[in-house]
Amino acid sequence: MTFDPLVIRKDFPIFERSIRDGKRLVYLDSGATSQKPVVVIEAESNFYRNHNAAAHRGAHQLAEEATEALESAREVVANFLGGAVDEIVFTKHSTEALNLLAYSIGNSPVGNRFHLQAGDEIVVSEMEHHANLIPWQQLAKRTGAVLKWFEVTPDGRLDLSNIDGVITNRTKIVALTHQSNVLGTINPLTDLVKRTHQVGAIFILDACQSVPHMPVNVGALDIDFLVFSGHKAVGPTGVGVLWGRANLLDELPPFLFGGSMIESVTMTDATWAPAPRKFEPGVPNMAQIVGLGSALNYLTAIGMQKIHNHEIAITEYAISKLQEIQDLKIVGPVDMNLRGGAVSFTLGDIHPHDLGQFLDNSGIAVRTGHHCAWPLTRKMGVPATTRASFYLYNTLADIDVLFDGVRDAQKYFG
């Protein structure tokens, strides 16, 4: 099957609507959230129309069907990531998945391999999204652990000149993003993971911006935990994924407490079901999980490598075009070997908010601000940036519209 974004767009009903009095929607904000193909929308509504019941709770036919739908989706996710079925925990988004890890680690008693004590070290980086920064700040405060970080170079890469000085024998956790949601930088993981395991620490990957956009295999990466959000991967809102190595999920204490995650309960005490159940109390976000399964099947049918190639091509074109514009500065690497399809930039004195508003008036949706990575924008020496981010349904024509829009904005505010 050849990859044709114009054909793919037909799967996404939102492209049938127009923006600001009849303009074509040029959606360049998939880094914030992706659009949804009709199969995903219908997977969710089909579940409600035909199979809705509380999964894992009840011996009636609807409950059986709901359970089957839920567990098939778990299998899809496991296959997509190259993990085992029982290694997949469903959350509401990656933010919850990262908080789950931080709280569960905080709940680990003395003797548990995850137990943290004063002086232990947690390593993040300056390019983390707030979701992979603040939970660790707070865990450090609660436990007396020390938060350390890799710095970011002026051209927007992780400064790895001193890996062994940052990840030390005191390090217990290394939590890093796979691809920066601001800079587009894809971080090279091999040496980082190796060093992490050398010192006996665990490696947590924030794969929010990579799993939707390129083939990611947890085995090949040799990491310990991974999180991503369904809504950025053409899936529904309200569902995220935590993958963890079976033996680690086994030892990790639970996070949220309630029904269906227990083995036995008395008024004063409780014991836990095996993972993944132990991390999934309550009636699950069933329709959303089913929708996510359908989303990953959709992406797989198209092919993750093809999607990645397409995005690389678009990004390369976008960067070369944007660089033609006077006063436009790309914030992040311009070498295509180092990056994926999120491009942030500044435009002389024109504030990103004004630029974004102007582009919106032409039907172009971009994101402006600090993109939930405030320490990073500060480090890059800008108060805010404008970000265009790409996905399988974007075309080179979208880039041309962006290019014209930016130049028109310069005239308007000039």
Added chain:
Amino acid sequence: MTFDPLVIRKDFPIFERSIRDGKRLVYLDSGATSQKPVVVIEAESNFYRNHNAAAHRGAHQLAEEATEALESAREVVANFLGGAVDEIVFTKHSTEALNLLAYSIGNSPVGNRFHLQAGDEIVVSEMEHHANLIPWQQLAKRTGAVLKWFEVTPDGRLDLSNIDGVITNRTKIVALTHQSNVLGTINPLTDLVKRTHQVGAIFILDACQSVPHMPVNVGALDIDFLVFSGHKAVGPTGVGVLWGRANLLDELPPFLFGGSMIESVTMTDATWAPAPRKFEPGVPNMAQIVGLGSALNYLTAIGMQKIHNHEIAITEYAISKLQEIQDLKIVGPVDMNLRGGAVSFTLGDIHPHDLGQFLDNSGIAVRTGHHCAWPLTRKMGVPATTRASFYLYNTLADIDVLFDGVRDAQKYFG
């Protein structure tokens, strides 16, 4: 508008399907999760088809529309409960909402009104769902607080003979269910809330089984926090609600950390946005929140009092019919003044699992087991029960089918 469940059923597509080779679906498991009317299903898919974008993040038209959709739903929920807009926090389900409270309280520093120390007391009851029991067990373990509880009488009511002995000057939190998901008992709250406030404690209401079924007004109840789940109130899966008094939400520390809940962030520290934002990090479960708004509008249009009256009528009929059956024992009060529409029972030596399976074969969906309230079933002296639970779409004819089914099961297993 007269209330007619046969007309209402037409709004729920699932009733068009059949069960086990052509049998009519008699859905008596709404206590676990409710079915969804087409307006709710379409509210979710419409959001994806027309307005999907990351709410509160971006100045483009889709993001504006998504924000508007989300915040209108918040207004609907606030009006439905009689609270203020900024007092509504969206979660993934009530289980998360209760854990949010327990963790946030656990995060409260010395000097904060929520701060717990060894010897402080937390009060629950023997009829709590695991979701309103285990989070408090765990909070007690973490802080050294003492977990106390109201017992349940043999006929399935809270034993309130010694309110002042259970709720004392050491009590900091009282967390109780409004209606038992097993017994159907509706707990009388007035004296409990009064006593709770008299000792300076906060009152948390698990309204999972009441908000979907009767008018509930947080002001009239004079409570401090309330939780419920959307999926039990004809809403989507994957969305729940925490309501809290504004001044209390203000003082309560946040729970999940990440994007959009912050005021300012550096590498080592962060400060928080005002409530409700401070409790809602990450890209929200937007489509589900919008669906919940539509669900509550649907219920409101029919009328919560009418829905309640209908359920009371059905329940009364069910109890009187079921009591005709030899060896059938209702577990819970039979006085209609004390209860709502969840009826648990045992049937001689026939195990609930077998009964449930037999009923399923006749198209009847009931729940069997301990219903995530294991200490309660133990207290009631039964290993498990069969539960039939009712909602607006159930009819007296459904009860007749149940009655026949139970009698046929007796013959089959007798």
Added chain:
Amino acid sequence: MQLDNLYQEVILDHYKRPQNKKLSANYDAQVHHVNPSCGDEIDLNLTITDGTISNISWDGVGCSISQASVSILTDLLIGKKIDEAYSIFDHFVALMQSKGTVSGDEAVLEDAIALAGVSKYPARIKCALLGWMAFKDASVQAQSKSKLD
């Protein structure tokens, strides 16, 4: 009736007249297993003599499927060599997980073949496996104990 496929005569018989349902005073291993989703519980005692299962006894509460299944298990496994018991165990688990696609080997499973219908009711598979998992657990404990002796 479709349901008769699930509730075969043999199952209802074992349910009404369970075999070896009285915990023995002596045993090499004793285990307690629970099915948390429905609250079914079982205690099971196991004795192994010279590599042969010389006794299994049990007590418990649960549905007809779980009760009949453990009763059938005791009839089937007492007197068997431990290796043979494991092979029967594997056959039985495979049958349960087959979603109705396998009919099972009656020569191996004997009365346990009557539980084949359970495999079409996913929520009940755990019921049928409760006693078998307890047996497996107990056998591992008994054997590691005998190694220590």
Added chain:
Amino acid sequence: MQLDNLYQEVILDHYKRPQNKKLSANYDAQVHHVNPSCGDEIDLNLTITDGTISNISWDGVGCSISQASVSILTDLLIGKKIDEAYSIFDHFVALMQSKGTVSGDEAVLEDAIALAGVSKYPARIKCALLGWMAFKDASVQAQSKSKLD
């Protein structure tokens, strides 16, 4: 172009030539406000003399709307009695929250009427209000300070 409604001449003028954008050495109250969703920041100094706003000065970074809005505010409120300033404040906030249904009273709002278009862009309302909220905050601090003196 529809956008011209939002970006009126007056706004772009104030943006390019902001008024009173240099923090004064003396003040009764100094505040720092932030718009966390976009990172815009403002410092604002306020002096009140005998119930009259005698000076407002500021510095900050932000979009044209937030910068123009505070610049217009200083022009409009310096020299006004504090009560009158509050009444203008209320008018302005009501205009912003009107979703375009109100056109505003030019006699009261003067140049600030040019910001009326913002009310149709919900995500920008906070930009327009940033300086105004800073002013309100500073005025409360300045007055409580003068009560203490």
